[in-house]
Amino acid sequence: MTTPLLEVRNLRKRYGGVDAVADVSFDLAAGEMLALIGPNGAGKTTCFNMLSGQLRPDAGSVRLAGRELSGLPPRAIWRLGVGRTFQIAETFGSMTALENVQMALLSREQRLFSLWRRAAAQFSDEAAQLLDAVGMAAQRDRPCAVLAYGDVKRVELAIALANRPRLLLMDEPTAGMGMGERHALMALVRDLARERQLGVLFTEHSMDVVFGYAGRILVLARGRLIAQGDPESVRKDAQVREVYFGSSAGQPA
Ligand SMILES: Nc1ncnc2c1ncn2[C@@H]1O[C@H](COP(=O)(O)OP(=O)(O)OP(=O)(O)O)[C@@H](O)[C@H]1O
Numbered sequence: 001m002t003t004p005l006l007e008v009r010n011l012r013k014r015y016g017g018v019d020a021v022a023d024v025s026f027d028l029a030a031g032e033m034l035a036l037i038g039p040n041g042a043g044k045t046t047c048f049n050m051l052s053g054q055l056r057p058d059a060g061s062v063r064l065a066g067r068e069l070s071g072l073p074p075r076a077i078w079r080l081g082v083g084r085t086f087q088i089a090e091t092f093g094s095m096t097a098l099e100n101v102q103m104a105l106l107s108r109e110q111r112l113f114s115l116w117r118r119a120a121a122q123f124s125d126e127a128a129q130l131l132d133a134v135g136m137a138a139q140r141d142r143p144c145a146v147l148a149y150g151d152v153k154r155v156e157l158a159i160a161l162a163n164r165p166r167l168l169l170m171d172e173p174t175a176g177m178g179m180g181e182r183h184a185l186m187a188l189v190r191d192l193a194r195e196r197q198l199g200v201l202f203t204e205h206s207m208d209v210v211f212g213y214a215g216r217i218l219v220l221a222r223g224r225l226i227a228q229g230d231p232e233s234v235r236k237d238a239q240v241r242e243v244y245f246g247s248s249a250g251q252p253a
């Protein structure tokens with residue numbers, strides 16, 4: 001059997017005697033879209049923060065292509081190929097879309113900012129290719145401050161791809177978006193995951209996004225995984241309906 005891209009085993013984080021995340025184990029394959037869902041306070045953010053190194057687990061293991069990440073600082077984990085996009089898009093508004101992606105490429109190559117002019121010329125082709133991959137080629141020279149919110153999220157995706165991640169963690173990628181934009185972004189992420197064999201783990205409150213785009217779904221409640229599987233089996237799971245959706249008769253999507 002081939003090693004999964006990501007192997008999480010018995011991950012745990014306690015706060016004041018309460019398990020924020022308890023004994024969480026799952027695998028994620030290259031090219032897979034995996035959703036991590038659960039009610040408020042279930043432990044999704046805590047889980048993400050442990051995967052990206054912002055938070056040190058109390059116990060457990062996180063392996064990327066067989067390599068242990070647990071205990072490494074965030075920068076080292078990022079260098080090994082774990083990218084992350086946040087709920088609030090993080091771009092420099094005064095800089096163009098192209099310049100924002102060039103900055104990310106500079107960071108990957110660890111160039112000094114004093115070399116910005118020369119380096120900027122050097123990375124412009126690669127930055128343009130990344131913007132093309134996220135459907136932003138036509139808007140590359142516009143400052144991010146004037147872009148529509150959904151387009152800023154696309155630039156943010158190009159920035160995350162600049163480091164050539166193998167695993168992308170996405171915190172509520174469609175938060176604040178309208179229905180059309182939301183589906184366009186998730187269809188793009190799904191295509192990129194498939195084409196680049198990128199593993200994507202995302203949290204999301206919007207059930208139409210979760211059930212529309214996740215190949216598999218993990219359900220957390222009070223820090224524990226209560227279900228994992230394909231959308232159909234999770235939709236039918238009685239415990240998921242009971243604990244997460246509030247009633248055994250509830251319709252998750
Ligand atoms: N720094 C902290 N100190 C104490 N308790 C914390 C801390 N961070 C999280 N918690 C607790 O851990 C639990 C899990 O929180 P977490 O933010 O991971 O949940 P979540 O699923 O991301 O929730 P939401 O959907 O509301 O963002 C909650 O009970 C929360 O109160």
